[in-house]
Amino acid sequence: MDKTRTRTLQQKSSAKWLIHLFPLPALLVYVIFVLYPLFSAFTYSLYDWKGIAKGSFVGLQNFIMLFQQEPYNEMFARAFGHNVIYFVGEMIVQNGIAFALAYIIYRKIRGAEFLKAAYFLPRLLSVIIVGFLWKLILNPNFGALNTLLAKVGLQEWARPWLGDPDTALYAIILVNSWFGIGFAVLIFLAGLQAIPEELIEAARLEGAGGLRLLTRIILPLCMPSLTIMSVLTFIQAFEAFELVYAMQGSMGEPYYSTDTLAVFFYRLTFGGAGGGDTVAIGLGSALAVVLFAIVASVSALSLYVMRKREVQH
Template identity: 40%
Template structure:
């Protein structure tokens, strides 16, 4: 006898679980389990006798309240915020502008320009940091000579060696490397705008820059929102460029220290500073909380407002 499904009852789709199982297992092994292990480690500490003991939120109280830790943490958080703001205010607007220019049907060699702008994003952080450090070097760098060639030698300064300019300089280097990502995402969003909408706008006399500001920009706002949250998450997880360019101490005088480098020194130790995995896990948990709060604010406030522009 063959088994038949009961009337009105949907058959169990077991193949969905089979297809999802590999991804769920891998994601849980490399993301979920380490996340909970880190959260758990932040709640413990080592006694002078070397015994691990549960301390609850005492590590967070130390991180936020003890001057030995709090000063470095708030300095890193402030630097990380400035690093993020430069990307938001420079990288993403430039990406939108480049996408608008490259999407013009009148532009020749648009594919070449897109490729040339996107290539830096596939380069290693080590290469980018080392090359730019050589370019900006006051001893053997080419930046002083290039500025001198155009009569702007007086503008040059050892930007990576000055506390006031080192972080901004590295942020602009990061902008140069990753501006191709928002450019390509916005370019793809512009291509999805139906031709009927643009043709109707042209019939109403809305063309050129006016068409972009009044028609295209509102329609790609959801994509700009996604790029913004990706920028936020990526910048608050930043580490590589600062470490390659300025080292684990994030010089000069911790002027380029961000949460990633602060976490590295705390967890693994560096030079005379001994590693403290429990305080390192506390910093990592704080970083996770900051990113989580930022993502939730975006999802429950900004994203709901941007849905009105989707078509």
């Protein structure tokens, strides 16, 4: 009896020791594909680069150039502004609509399951396909949107949506919202469904209804999903690249009106049009480090602040 017990204990302790080895393969992948590039980008940013050849150590020269020298400082400020608009737009349009939709589905209307699948459908497409599709829809002369406007007698509303700097960025934000709404609906729905039925029933019995129920009971209890979605939206907005690249190219056309930090980074580091353009790996790496610092610090801070405000049930 005693013997078997010690053996199981021994087995247990050796198993415990082994358990620590299990994350190793994943850790290895993480180190090679995440930590190492991150670290190398940081070191790259401290050197002077001649094309693809590493030059001498220049300290923070690249960072100073990025923030002080024309045209880089202008481009940085403009792209940063666009990222902020991107984030605000996504929060209002994508997450706002997604929460409303999730709430409707949560109230168990007919066909809820079908709607859930339908909203999620765009997410199954590749971003490049989404970009191409919407480029066709928004095409100024042959596109479906302008044709539709003309058909219903609103031709003066028709514009080159992606070619006009006043509308191009918003058009892309809307397309991205269309793409991302299904995912946000799922997250919010999961949050809503996690609220215990009894709490809502109790609130109802106390006389809370409609708006009061939503703002006082449901929203606070949904905070975890709102938090995670806001942080995800922030990260996504500050790393916005694929859709802009697919729809407006690496110059953030027209006239830099859809430029974002990630597109600016791509342009700096890998050159513009694939062919013989010059590359500035040092500057690009400096920008990547700044971008990482922004995303990591704001995400961590907002997670910390918002977690504190979450209610336990």
